Amino acid sequence: MAVLNIENVSKTFGETRVLEDINISMAEGEFLILVGPSGCGKSTLLNMIAGLESVSDGRITLDGRSVNDASPRERNIAMVFQFYALYPNMNVRRNIEFGLKMRGVPKAERAQTVERVARMLQIENLLDRKPAQLSGGQRQRVAIGRALARDPALFLFDEPLSNLDAKLRVEMRTELKQLHQRLGTAMVYVTHDQIEAMTLGDRIAVMHAGRVQQLGTPREIYDDPANRYVAGFIGSPAMNFIECGLTGSGGDTAVRLTGSDTETHLALPQATAAKLAEHGKTRVLMGVRPEHLVPAAEADTRRARVTCAIDVVEPTGPDTYLHTELNDAAVTARCLPSAAPNTGAHIPLAIDAERAVFFDCDTEQRIA
Amino acid sequence: MSDTTPPAGPPTRGMPVRRWLDRWLPKIALVPSGVALLVFVYGFIGWTIWLSMTTSSLLPNNTFAGLRQYEVLFQLDVWWVSVINLAIFGVLYVALCLAIGLFLAILLDQKIRAEGWLRTIYLYPLALSLVVTGVVWKWLLNPGLGLEHFVQSLGWTGFSFDWLVNPDMAIYAVVIAAVWQAAGFVTALFLAGLRGIDTSIIKAAQIDGASLPRVYLSIIIPSLRPVFFSAIILLVSLAIKSFDLVIALTGGGPGYSTWVPAIFMYDFGFNRGQIGLGAAAATLMMAAVALAMLPMLIAELKERRDGRKN
């Protein structure tokens, strides 16, 4: 049975529609990510699951029970907030046990739970401190502890790591993943950080403009983006988008590419070519990730190559990125640091046509 | 781990009541205040306006009289004395409070050692009842034994300071006491405003070669505009409402040389059995306050609209 079921859910604030026809079903133990830019409606959706916002249209069920009209305390959920939201007047112990107290759990049992949670999160030594005496990371641990104490059927996380510094964020990310593996409880996690989404999620819902653009595993989202938005949002550096004309027909359809001088025709895999031909337009938007656009010297010799002028060379350590132009669009290529060319050099780049994806120029939906 | 934790699952019975409470309790909590607001503020405003348009005299009645009471009011000398007094008092009170307040605030902002003490001393009059202020200044300003007598005893035997008993000057005596009460408050407002100014602007101006007075005149004082704004509004509405101080200091006298609209309203509405006239005076006082508030309300609304856009 699905832990959480969101069916045709919409949300309007006055005249504005902030969520449109959301459908998500979550399996037991799943780690689901809602990712998108600010204002995409992801936090609103989370608040609706929590019962902090009303549902305008559609139905939300938890454990098979419709909770549209249920208040937060009637839902078997716990939530961790971006700014921790620890009760400033209570020490850590009382923060953690507050939810149990509100539900009338006897004192001895509460103490036991606090001990267990504190041990799990290694915050036993902080129990008598006030939130103001804690560091950001410690506060976030306490906030997680408060959620854990309740042992809910579903955890909700609202950008819990975005207030931590970069290093701590990475550490806590790993810890959260371990925690999920240990507890096996379903989690819904809201973030705007696509790396967090990719690393944590069993499945990711990419949201934009009040809609779920794509719902799938990190692999699916990365390799098979449903539209240009998803393709551009996930991945760093971002996918290259190159508008190009088509030549040939049927299974021989190819794309025309111009680098620094001559035009090249990039042959496509049979299936891709057929889909593009069937789509019928003469121009398409090609999406190529930087790792699939590499100096020809590093690539399979059979691949099509196009000579480009390198404008900027950006070493990042493990990789070096090259900025250049294809069909007058700025693109990023990746190369080995040892083989990095100089700025201004003209070098041939090879494109992995197998991994290229194609979108309609106008609708921006995936064609092939 | 689940064996030690409570069943946090859905309770079933009694839920509808609880859910109903969850939904309605916040609104119910506002009901007493909301009702009080509607009845005792807006209801009474309407009632007073209505009374001002009836023939009510000793007892309120509901005989509609249009603007008759206002016509009568405008023909009463004592009303115009009150209005002119309020104008004199209001202008001087606001101007002097602003001038003294700004001046003292700028001086206090020069990294003064005893600033905390001085601020406390400047501000304490505001904690006093206006009646107390009136009583004290009545003593200080009385010609027989007060300041006049004191200065004469120092040797200036010709010194005369009889404002309190001089019908032409008594309203200025009220200004002295009122300014004494509120100047420290305005100082505190300006000081808070000065503290809010980004000092790097001042530094930049000084590096550009501007003298200190120049910096104050052309940079600091203009940036205190919001403080001027709220101080003026506050002082104007205090001036229009002023009643206690005048009663305690002069009792409205000599004669009715220090009457203000608030005294007029009280005297006609409660002592002379002219409820309609009293109501008309109150209504005009509210209109005056509204007129003074208008610029601020417009600015506030504008700000809100701009704020929503962002």
Next chain:
Amino acid sequence: MAARTEDGVARGGPIARCIVYGILMLAAAYFLLPLYVMLTTSFKTLPQIANGSLLSLPSPFSVSAWGDAWSSACTGGDCNGLHHYFWNSVAFTAPAVALSTAFGALNGYVLTKWRFKGSELIFGLLLVGTFVPFQMFLLPMARVLGIIGLDNSVAGLTLVHTVYGIAFTTLFCRNYYVAIPDELVKAARIDGASFISTFRHVILPISTPILMVCVIWQFTQIWNDFLFGVVFTSGDAHPITVALNNLVNTSSTGVKRYNVDMAGAIITALPTLLVYIVAGRYFMRGLTAGAVKG
């Protein structure tokens, strides 16, 4: 030559600084003078006042004026001093301060953390209401108090002060609570706390500063009120401010007893003055909050 301090703002030379300090001290003397005269006069005897200097210290030191002001001076009709009216003021100030503060906190909590359609309108109406001169309320209120039998009573004054205090306390609390993150209330709701338990366990414990502001502001306003007192009560039910005014304007023997007047004025001013000395910073915060938003 302007000397520069560590943060670069010019201070002016030593002579300029002497002038600045001089002016500030002079201003302090101006503000303190009435208090000084009030105190010294209250400890003088009448002959001393008539023959001595305004600024001289009392000698001999006499407390008889204080006794008179407290228990035997004439305040209009009777000659029992101010003590009865002092307790009158206590009797309506205490409950009115408590009630208006409690309602203000509750309203502020609802208006910031449980917003609903129309709650902004209610707040707007409240805000506008704080500007209306009290004169607008006097005639109807006198009538209503008469009808419900609370005219000329301490209970009536309690009601009046509570009602017209709520607008200010709500304003203060609303502006304070609006800065408390909404997440805190959301967390409490997720934790299963109800509307009331969230208020009790989460909001109230962090409200001490603003409750102090409300209490001090309301105490000062209500204790110092004269208008409502003089309009809605007579004789025995007067608050101390009205009684003081009567005391000053009643001279049974025809001789102005300034020492008794001053003692009475200090007795009237003492409660608010003490509050100001003890909790001045909250007092200031209330004033600026009231000035900026109300």
